Amino acid sequence: MNKVVLIGRLARDPEVRYSQNDTSMAIARFSLAVDRRRAANNQDGQSADFISCVAFGRTAEFIEKYFTKGRRIGVYGHIQTGSYTNKDGAKVYTTDVVVDEAEFVDSRNDGQEGSGSGFSAPSQGQPAPAGDGFMNIPDGIDEDLPFN
Numbered sequence: 001m002n003k004v005v006l007i008g009r010l011a012r013d014p015e016v017r018y019s020q021n022d023t024s025m026a027i028a029r030f031s032l033a034v035d036r037r038r039a040a041n042n043q044d045g046q047s048a049d050f051i052s053c054v055a056f057g058r059t060a061e062f063i064e065k066y067f068t069k070g071r072r073i074g075v076y077g078h079i080q081t082g083s084y085t086n087k088d089g090a091k092v093y094t095t096d097v098v099v100d101e102a103e104f105v106d107s108r109n110d111g112q113e114g115s116g117s118g119f120s121a122p123s124q125g126q127p128a129p130a131g132d133g134f135m136n137i138p139d140g141i142d143e144d145l146p147f148n
Helices: 057-066 108-113
Strands: 004-010 015-018 026-035 048-056 072-085 091-104
Touching: 004 048, 015 057, 026 057, 048 057, 048 072, 057 091
Parallel strands: 048 091
Antiparallel strands: 004 026, 004 072, 015 026, 026 048, 072 091
């Protein structure tokens, strides 16, 4: 099975081009900065991997319209490898994530400020639907969550 699920930030604005055949199709290329898990022996000091992604058609148009450098995005897709010979005659190997679906991870305001959660604490301590459709997380429940 070849399935990829990533959440990260765009390292640069997506580069969108259109194919030159009868029915023009959008092709978006972008690099996604995905945080690494903290490793005790992280020798190189790098804390993120920069993953090359490509999207086609309506998915590419969606990414072009709504995502810019620094914005968090969730993508679903598959890995595709390939190769080509460059101008110097050397064989170059490529690995890309072909994005089948993309979605927002943050609300528009959160994505620009980097807060990341989209949740806010309720005033009464009870979960209540927020205006953005997400349920609020009460104070003090952080220890019981399976993720942090």
